[in-house]
Amino acid sequence: MAAQTLPSLLYLWDKRTLxxxxxxESLKLSQGAATLVVSLDKPISFSMEGEAETIECTSLLLPAGLSVTIHTQDAVVANCNLDALGADFSGISALMQEKHGKICYNLKQYVEFQQVYKTMYVQQLDSNSAYNLLDDLLEKRFSQFYPNHAIDSRVAKVVEKIKQTADDNLSVDDLASLVNLSVPRLVQIFKKQTGVxxxxxxLWHRLFITAVKIASGGNLTEAAINAGFTDSSHFSHTFKAMFGMAPTIILLQPNGLKIVIPNP
Known part of the structure; x- marks a missing residue:
C-alpha cells in the first residue's frame, strides 16, 4: 500500500473515533477508551508495562486505562477508539484468537477488518460512508458471536451529561445527584462499565472536543481552552499521556492528515 501518497484520516464521531x-514511532498508550488496532500491511508488536516480552500480531484489542507500548514499525494501522459503554469491546473480545494479560490479539476475521479499513483509506471516504461501514463491521456483521452486554442506564446518563458539559467540569456530587446515587457508588459503577x-x-472527551474544533477551523490554543483545558500545554500533556505521542506527530505528519467530522 502506497501509504506515503495518501493523507492519513482521523474520523471523529460521537460514539467512536478512528x-x-x-x-x-512506537506508542506508549494509556488510553481513555477501549481501542482496537489493526495493521493494514505488515505485522506490529506490543509489550506490557514492566515486561520485557514483545509479542507480534496483526491486530490487538486494548481495554480502557491499560498501559501498553505498541511498536508499529511504520505500518499503516487503523486505530479505533471504541464506544465508552463497552458494547464494542465486549463483542470484539469474542472475535480475538489469543490473549496476554488483559490484551487480546489476532482477530479471527482479520481479513474482513483489514479490507473494510483499506476501503476507507484508499477511497478516502466521507464521514457518513465511513461510519456506516464501521458500524456494520463492529456491530452487525459478526454479532452472532457476541455475548450479551448489559449497559447500566445510570452510567449512560452520566456519560451523556459529561459530553454535554465537558467544559463546565461538573462535580462528581452533581453527577451522582443526577442519577440518585451516592458518590462512592457512582464512582464504582462508572469504572466498572467504562473501564476508567x-x-x-x-479528559478523554475534552480531547475529542478539541479535535472537532480544530477540524472546524479553530486554532489549537482556542480549541483546547474552549474544550475545558487550562491551555494548549495542558491539552498536549493529556494527549501524549493517552496516545503516547505529541499531537504534532499526528497533525504534522509528512503525508498529511485529513480530519473528517460529520456534516452539521
Whole structure:
C-alpha cells in the first residue's frame, strides 16, 4: 500500500473515533477508551508495562486505562477508539484468537477488518460512508458471536451529561445527584462499565472536543481552552499521556492528515 501518497484520516464521531494511516514511532498508550488496532500491511508488536516480552500480531484489542507500548514499525494501522459503554469491546473480545494479560490479539476475521479499513483509506471516504461501514463491521456483521452486554442506564446518563458539559467540569456530587446515587457508588459503577475513572473519561472527551474544533477551523490554543483545558500545554500533556505521542506527530505528519467530522 502506497501509504506515503495518501493523507492519513482521523474520523471523529460521537460514539467512536478512528485513525487510519502510518505511525512513525512506537506508542506508549494509556488510553481513555477501549481501542482496537489493526495493521493494514505488515505485522506490529506490543509489550506490557514492566515486561520485557514483545509479542507480534496483526491486530490487538486494548481495554480502557491499560498501559501498553505498541511498536508499529511504520505500518499503516487503523486505530479505533471504541464506544465508552463497552458494547464494542465486549463483542470484539469474542472475535480475538489469543490473549496476554488483559490484551487480546489476532482477530479471527482479520481479513474482513483489514479490507473494510483499506476501503476507507484508499477511497478516502466521507464521514457518513465511513461510519456506516464501521458500524456494520463492529456491530452487525459478526454479532452472532457476541455475548450479551448489559449497559447500566445510570452510567449512560452520566456519560451523556459529561459530553454535554465537558467544559463546565461538573462535580462528581452533581453527577451522582443526577442519577440518585451516592458518590462512592457512582464512582464504582462508572469504572466498572467504562473501564476508567470519571475524571479520565472527562479528559478523554475534552480531547475529542478539541479535535472537532480544530477540524472546524479553530486554532489549537482556542480549541483546547474552549474544550475545558487550562491551555494548549495542558491539552498536549493529556494527549501524549493517552496516545503516547505529541499531537504534532499526528497533525504534522509528512503525508498529511485529513480530519473528517460529520456534516452539521
Amino acid at each position: 485513525y487510519i494511516g502510518p505511525l512513525f 475513572p470519571m475524571r479520565r473519561y472527562r
